[in-house]
Structure formats: structure tokens, C-alpha cells
Amino acid sequence: MISPALTDVLGKWLDHQRALSGAAENTLKAYQTDVLGFLSFMTQHNGGAQGLAPIAKIGVRDMRSWMAHERGRGVGARSLARSLSAVKSFYRWLAEREGFEPTAVLSTRSPKFQKKLPRPLAEDAATAMIETVELQAREPWVAARDSAVVTLLYGCGLRISEALGLKGADAPLPAVLRITGKGDKERIVPVIDTARDAVDAYLRMCPYPKEPDEPLFRAVRGGPLSPRAIQKVMAQTRMQLGLPATATPHAMRHSFATHLLAAGGDLRAIQELLGHASLSTTQAYTAVDAARLMEVYDKAHPKA
Template structure:
């Protein structure tokens, strides 16, 4: 059983993640599960509830035991790396707030895993997706809505949560948009003309008023548009177009970045447009481009045949 002091500390840390760092609820839920599972393991491993002072006596050996136990429970290296990251973040916070020595926890090495490369669509396929979206419903305003959202993902590189988070107060869209992304980080995103025009067509057709404190993109009954609804629509579109299962709404954002890079875009500028905290995340698209070039090489070079 987790000690009351450790449980209270966990709740305070989650509140900090929400209020000061702007973590979404899905992330908070995952953090809570990951750290709770870790604390429960340490409690059982040591045979007694671990108060805050006891937590700083966690050893490197015990960290290895937890990681081995978690892997043995069927958790893959990518998921284990995520869990370890949450635990380390919690202990950094404990160190700053309670003066707990976190060295053993922070020195635990994350497992290596093969990073999945984004799977962008070709420019023609991306345009085909946008052109096909409006034919997935008998209600014209809903077709215009889906087209507007996906055009924002592809034309501006927005995350789906960022597009669906737009409020009536953000209208009318100008040539740039202030977006609050992960961790509450703000960025300015240029809005291309096709994206502005798609949103304008949707607004003109939408049966619900664009109130300042209400979401721009509405569901069929007027509530906020559920991202799952858009994902299901994209699934129908990719089946019609014969696209792979990786052709998701988020793939449109990947396509935005990859197509900019292919056109000679600066990696730092693309990082700012996407709202990536680390350049290494944006550099993934360099790997995508290299992978694509190697595929072309393998198909066309005489010595590769």
C-alpha cells in the first residue's frame, strides 16, 4: 500500500503538472498510473509503505528490479521508457520541493527502442484526402467542417487538439494564429489562404452561432467536435482512396512538416511552427526524408537491382 504522504505528494505533483505546465487530462491519467505503479512496486519490494524520506533511499539495484519486473509483465521498451520518464519527473519535483536526493532514480537508463518514423502522405494524396472529406456526409456543413479541420492540420501543422481548441474569439482567422500547445507553450502559426477560406466556408454553413467562448468546430448536435469523429471520417476516406492505415488526421501534420522540409524549409523554423520543445523531435523528419530517398535509390539505381 502506498503511504499517505507519498499519495499526497503524487496528487500535488499532478496538480502542478496541470496548473503550471498545462498537461492535458489524458497525460495526467497516464502519469498517475505510471508513478502509482512504481510506488506500489517499491512498497511491495521493500515490504513496507514508503514515506517521503524512505523514497530517497531507493537504490540503483531497486530501479533495475522495477524495470525488469515491468518488462516481465509484458510492457514494451517504448512504454517502459515513458513510465521511467514520469517517475523521473516526479522525483525531480520531490527533490525541488522536499529536498529528496533523486540520484539513484535519475541515473536509471532508459531502455533503447526503435523510434517509429512519421508516415507522411504524398502532396497529391494529402490533397485527395481534403477533396474527398466533404463527400462523407449528407449534411453539407459537416463536410465543410471536416475539410476545414484537416486543412488546418495540413496547411498550418496544427495538432488535432489545437485545431479543435479554437474558439469563436479566434475568428476571423487572419494571416497568423496564436496557438497554445503542449505544456502551455505559445507559438505564432502562419495561416495560409486555403485554410482561411476553408474555415470561412464552414462558418458560413454551420447552423450554430460562433460565440466567443465556444469551440469553432461543433459536433452534429452542437457540442465540441470529438476527435474520434474526425478519425472515423478519415478511416472512411483512406479506404476509398486506397491509402494505408497510417493516413490518420495526425499524419496530415507530419505531411505538413515533411513537405516543408522537402521544399528546403529550415529545420529550426519548422520546429517553431510545429511547437516542438526539442529540435531532436523535429529532426525525425530528416530521417523520414532520408528514408524516402533511400527507397527511391533502391528502386532506380542500376547497381541496386
């Protein structure tokens, strides 16, 4: 167990992240888990709950012991890098607050790992997903609902949480949507006619009244539609189409970005449409485009 003093400063740091950095709740929970694990290890490593003093004296060997401990219990390089990033952020804030030297922690090198490229669908596969997802439902209005949601993911590049976060007041969909994404970052997203028509078709068939402050997309019993329901129907669809397990709701968003880029879309504009805080996140799609180009080249070029 960590000391009450450490518990208190961790809570204050999380409040700081929430207020000043605009971190999303899921991100804050991940930060809390990562830093709690680190503090718990260091408390045991230093011989029990002793307040802030031992934490302020963490050295290079302590950091090596923690990282070795994490790897020893099966934590992968990617997850460990994420945990270290959270620990550094917390430690930098704590050092400024308490006035100690944080170099030993901040200079710790992150483990190297291969960054995963987004896994978009081919254009024909994305289209087939939209056309086939409605065949999974028994009730026509549910079929129209599922088709509308998946069309929004692909046609507007929305996250599943953003699509399901739409309210009755948002419909009929306008030419552009004002979307609040991760970290309460707001962006403007154009709505294509196909997506608008799909939502209109769903609303005409939905047995529940459109209420301004209620979710636009309803579950079978009238409550808010859960992400799990869309994940499940897409899993059924990809099995029917013979698509890989990577054909998920988020893959439709990846496909939106990749296909825009392949069609000559500007990287900065795509960054804005996706709501990425950093251009480097969006640049992953250029790597996808290059990788697919090389696949085509390898298949077409005569082998020596």
C-alpha cells in the same frame, strides 16, 4: 496501496509540474500513472506501506527488480523508458525536498528502443484526403466542416485539439493565428488562403450561429465537435483511397512539416510553426526526408 505520505508527495510533485513546467493535463495523468505504478511496486517490494523511508533507500537491485517486473507483465521498451523518465523526475524532486541521495534511481539506464519516425502522407495523398473527406457526409454543411478541419491540419500544421479548440471569435480566420499548444506554449501560425476559404465556406453553410465564446466547429447537434468524429471520417476516407492506417489526423500535421522541409523550409522555422519545445523533435522530419530519398534511390538505381 501506497501510504498517505507518498500519496501526498506525489500530489505535490504533480502540482509542481503543472505550475513550473507547464505540463499538459494528459501529460500529468501519464506521469501520475507511471509514478503510482512504481511506488505501488516498491511499497509491496519493501513489505507494505511504510511512508517515505523505504523509498529514500531504493537501491540498484530494487530498480532492476521493478524493471524486470514491468517487462514481465508485457510493458514494451518505449513505455518502460517513458515510465522511468517520469520516475526519475519525481525522484530527483523528492530527493531535493527530503535530502536523500538519489543516485541509484537517477543512474538507472533507460531501455533501448527504435524511435518511430513520423508517418507523413505523400503530397498527392494529402491532397486526395482533403478532396475526398467531404464525400463521406450526407449533409453539405458537415462535409464543408470536415473538409475545413482537415485543411487546417495539413495547411497550418495544427494538432487536432488545436483545430477543434478554435472559437467563433477566431473567424473569419486572420492572416496569422495565435495558437496555444502543449504545455500552454504559444506560437504564431500563418493561415494559407485555402484554409481560410474552407473555413469561410463551412461558416456560410453551418446551421448554428457563430458565437464568439463557443467552438468554431460544431457537431451535428450543435455541441463541440469531438476529435473522434474527425478520426472516424478520415478512417472512412483512407479506406476509400486505399491509404494505410497511419493516415490519421496527426499524419496531416506530419505531412505539413515533411513537405515544407522537402521544399527547402528551414528546420528552426518549422520547429516554431509546429510548436516543438525541442529542435530534436523536429529533426525527426530530416530522418523521414532522408529515408524517402533512399527509397527513391533504391528503386531507381540499377541492381548489380
